[in-house]
Amino acid sequence: MKRQALGLLACLRATLLRELQIAASSPGKIVNPLMFFVIASALFPLSGRLDLAVLGSIAPGILWVTALLAVMLSMEGLFRSDFDDGTLEQLLLSSQPLYFHLLVKVLGHWLVTGLPLVVIAPLLGLLLNLPAAGYQPLILGLLLGTPTLSLVAAIGTALTVGLARSGLLLAVLVLPLSIPVLVFGAGVVDTALNGLPVAGLFSLLGALLLLAASLAPLAIAASLRISVQ
């Protein structure tokens, strides 16, 4: 094979591929947040004498809160190994556009940590007696909301990657920023259960995603530059 010049898209694909290969070789990172999501939501029906109807009505909130915490849990590893082994320095010093590489890196991370949550959420909805009208808004909402959560959490991860133990600090930094997604995400399911139109709330979730996708990489880049100093 001869040397082949790559365009920006092919370079970004290499970053995405690298992210997926790393995930494939350490499956624990994929499974842990998923297990947390399943176990935490499955504990609610066992935790008291909840009326089935009551359980169904709080199911959207339970699923969204546990999904948010599962995303937080998965994010700590996003830049950790790259920071420790020096790869991050290579990325920061490369003449490639950092903005797109970071966006793709978070996308890759979401594909292996966020997307499985979306896929398994309907099963947990069944466990929590979520009424039939709630499934479609739940899945669509998580599909729009979890990437936003990943992007926002990535800013916090980038800021704290230089610290040895960042768990609680990360939560304190990121959880307040995640609240709008949580409110609209759980709200969209609630609204659908009450038979009201949900298009407006979906638009808000979509707008949050676009906002996060366009601004978060800038904040992540700036945070990483501070962290590697």
Added chain:
Amino acid sequence: MLAVDDLHCERDERVLFSRLSFDVTPGSLLQVQGANGSGKTTLLRILAGLNQDFTGNLYWQGRPRASVLNEFQQSLFYLGHAPSVNRTLTPLQNLRWFCALQGYADDSAILAALTAQGLAGYAEIPCHQLSAGQQRRVSLARLELTAAALWILDEPFTALDRLAVAALELRLSRHAAAGGAVVLTTHHPLKTPSPLSILDLDAQRPEAL
């Protein structure tokens, strides 16, 4: 190539170096010396653009570096303390990504570079199964894959065996002879055919002046 003018850096209220000025010219090998904690790594990170915590001016090809940052980064190869090798990936996967960051794909060049580092047959083995010295060699295989003119290497001889040290010394002088420049730190006495300039940070500290 890279001109440093009036560089001053403090860390934790301790002056590491002050009024430091030097030029890195094409064909030069510059060895930064100093005791542990004298600021060698800090200086290298400032030169590479990773550390912004300094005062002074840096010029790349005669122009302020900040104004030609992209050009500078295209001409820079930096290797820090850490080998920049992901332990769960194979050498081939690691180097493919490195090449993609340089904007090209070329598996045969990667395999040739690995072979030159004595890693033929290790291309598909996860790096965590390799020894520290072998991981360092994976890292150094990059020298064959980059077109950068300025190499900034922080302790590149760490964990290498005697033969690899000699090969690397030769590689560095070959780069200098081809018009490139190398700035490096090492505690190992360098034996290179090319002329070597030495920057001693211990002599640069204000109390020594």
